[in-house]
Amino acid sequence: MIANSNSTQTTFNFKVVLLGEGCVGKTSIVLRYVEDKFNSQHISTLQASFLNKKMTLEDGKRVQLNIWDTAGQERFHALGPIYYRGSHGAILVYDITDQDSFQKVKNWVKELKRMLGADIVITIVGNKTDLEAQRTVEQSEAIEYSESMGAHYFETSAKANEGIEELFFSLTKLMTQRHTQREQENSSVRLLQGGRPANMLIVEDSQDGDDDAPEVPESHRACCGTG
Template sequence: MAYRVVFLGEGRVGKTSLIMKYVKNVFTEKQESTTEAQNFEQRVKVDDSFVPLDIWDTAGQERYHSLGPIYYREAKGAILVYDITDIDSFVKVKKWVKELHAMVGTNIAIAICGNKIDREREKVVDLSEAEAYAASVGATHFTTSAKTGKGVQEAFTYVAREIKKRDKTGRNFSAGSGTGLKVGTRDEPKPSGSGCPC
């Protein structure tokens, strides 16, 4: 059984793009906003074994926020994403962390990704501040780019390694192939109101 890992963050920060870069090594400049949860099963190589992850991509728009707990209630890991060119998206990460800890406790493995590092000239979030915040909540900070692939592998490997380290079930991790990939889609309950999901 795979460990659930949820991606959290505001809309348009690049959550889906990071996942697509990792599981399929593709990047789409005009990635559509996520309006229904999608999950990807991937085995991540950690040292000499593979850790099975069930990676959940969720919608980040405000009107979908209340649906978050449905998906991360049983999570063992989380990757929180913000856009380095958008200070508000970093502030919102702090709210996601509090909600996550309240729902699943503090033993969850968390990586915080400052995404779109390929646009560093437009950066408005201070890296040292972001790293200090991550450390203060028991997380590790990564700078990532779904476009170039920078930091993507490292973030996933970190979360898988932390989950493996914290696992108390005594399960054996397969040393077999890590190429398996299953993709699924889950219909999210529709939020109240109407309008563009973008």
């Protein structure tokens, strides 16, 4: 989180990662959102690409999204942790005409929950709604699964420019709310610890006998860095 020079505004920096199989439209979604462009030719992402976008929320909060678009090919799957580490939000994309791509999203949900837990806001996105006549993944099935995993569900069409703004705007609000919630939780913890000042370092007993190494409270770690 970076404070602006006038000290009355705060800019939140959130890292967002896109995950999913190849050809589901991850790159198309990002390009439509950031540059309002759509390329009908398939664009293969090599490992990962990085884009950013600034926005102002309804309450005046300023946000910079640092968006990581990852390769969907199976041979790049092992690189996933490199790119989603430190992410505040994830967009897991599948093609509504491809049942297998939806099943692969479920694997990403399990992995993100195992690795990042409650530190990340997960959205599941059914892309290519312009191909509704060819749908094989029913919306009700996807919504039910998303709700069961505590994820948020959206449907989009990068080609028709449908649902893209709503997706990123909603995700940004959810990440901001999650940040505020964590800050409140940290404040409550400090009160339970005896009202220590927020800027006090807490020295914990370490198992290796190094009692001189202070641990920075979670509230002072970079919660909104680009990771």
